[in-house]
Amino acid sequence: MTKTYYGTNGNDVKTATKSGWGLWWENWHMYGYGGNDNLTGGHDDDFINGGSGADRMAGRKGHDTYIVDNVNDTVIEKSGEGFDTVKSYVTFTLSQNVEGLQLQGNNAINGYGNSLGNLMHGNNQRNYLYGYAGNDTIGGYGGDDRIDGGTGADSMIGGIGNDTYVVDNAGDSVVENYNQGFDTVETLLNNYQLGNNVEALKLRSVSGVTTGRGNSLNNSITGNVSNNYLYGNGGNDTLRGYLGNDRLFGGEGSDNLIGMHSTVSNEHDWLTGGGGADYFHLMSYVGSNVYTYDHYGYAILEDFSTYEQDKIFVLGNRSEYTLDTSQGDFLGGGGTDTLIMKGSNIVGVVENNVNVSLDRDFGFV
Template sequence: MATQYGTNGNDVIDGTTGNDTLYGLDGDDIISGYAGNDILKGGDGNDTLKGGNGDDTLYGGAGNDTLFGGAGNDYLSGGAGDDIMRGHDGDDTYIVDSANDMVYETLDAGIDRVNAYVDYTLGANVENLYLYDTAVKGTGNSLDNELVGNGNANTLYGLGGNDTLRGGNGDDILKGYADNDILYGGAGRDFLYGGDGNDTLYGEKGNDYLNGGAGQDSFVFSHTGEANADKIADFSHDASDTIVLKDILDGATDGSIEGLTFDGTVLDDDCYFEGDGFTGNGAEDSGIYYDTANGNVWYNPTTGEGGDSVKICTLIGVPGAIATLLDSADITYSA
């Protein structure tokens, strides 16, 4: 183990086989950690940092720096300037705070993550992207990505792969595009677009707009009431889309709602489903209602039109004939 400091000039600093802490200070320095879990800090100047083997932490500092993580689970932060960062083997984390920062990874060399403070598109062989600070945009690649927003209004694009997009607390736009994606709106008024593939959309809190796109899509609701009622733009019975009610049916267990029956007399011109596969309050069964006049879907834990009814979502642009729109395969529940 060693702690070494450079000078104000252009230094070459080599570590040991232990866990070293190496400081370049000013100048254009070359710092190599070699074996061990090392901490390398370039300081000012255009520095080159090489972690080597071990789980290393590399800080470029000011200047246009080049960082090599090497083997191990490394943390690479270029700092101010336009930096080049290469992780290699291991599960590496990169800090990107300049639009001109470059991240390079090796194929099948771990699950890697970029923490971005600017608009950013993942390069090849990097799996995950987390956005920080402001209302920035994040774009995936052809891999199975996880894209995570922050507390501001973010835009997330999954592109190829089976992606997971998480919106955060702002008014976000999430687009999965190709393959089978999972989209979580989070808090806020979000816009979720599944795109091609069999996608799963969670509007979560807030009045969200959900569009599954092509494929057999699932729209999951775990929050009810006007403040959380979402709009589904393209629900299709023919495409085998599904509305999933999660954690809002008393006494339910995972599975399909069995024994749904149609009764057009309960709410006049509205449409009523009563399910024997789950229970509500007291001895009565719960009710799922679809209003053909406005497309609203309601859940009533005690049946009837009483004050216990809560709004789940609104179906936009669907046929009014409930007999051809919904059946027992269109609504499922999970605990």
């Protein structure tokens, strides 16, 4: 049985009561309309909409649904009183003992969970969805969303749009369907593999060696300040080592490998293109993506191949660079290495290869 209450444009106070049969188990639909209303449901599955104004809504037992359209609306639930859901037209944080949050309307608003295992989803606009504690399930729906489950093993589904996911638990999962935008995972884990249909991976700052692996798409993978191992796998990938002593493996496809050094320590990046025509970029980190050289580190090109039409990119003019093979086995790998020199500074080392030409194999930017 369903009972309906309609309020007024004033400040209404209504608590669900028993029917004439003395039954608590009735579904209440309560509409407050205008004013700052105080509405309390019954012991079954209630629908409570305070309307405009700053409303206080409480459902009691049952699986209750609340409409929130004012940032000062409050929802009251006790523990063990069903699976309750807020449908919100404004940015909203779930109160204690409320499990579900669904963002409504056409505005770019945000949603925040609580300590429970929440079920949340956004609307068709850009949303920030944060689950806090608990094992949450969060769907972005439409728009370019940022989804962070917080602590716990969370399931995150982006939907249409260019979505960003924060992964901080080995039990987190990211689900994307084919051709639903350019999607990015930012991970705090030491080892992470991109799932299907996700294009980009960024390693957030953590201690120790970190490893990031791509998939069969054209991935963009960016390291952090630690020592990174980055694997593009299939596709035409772009790998950026950032700071630290990094090892970049492009895999199959025509990959861009960017070794970046700081100016505070002696750092060496190892760049392995793999199959395909790969592009080796020799860079230093100076706050923006520029090609330069310094006195602090150099890149090691492990598999540079003229046959595969690999290219090396450096800053400056052809006349500023020389190639030096006089050091012989500079790296100790058993063959003659070619040093890429800008003045007296080593910019890079082409391992076990003397078939390197500044005119044929280099690009100057």
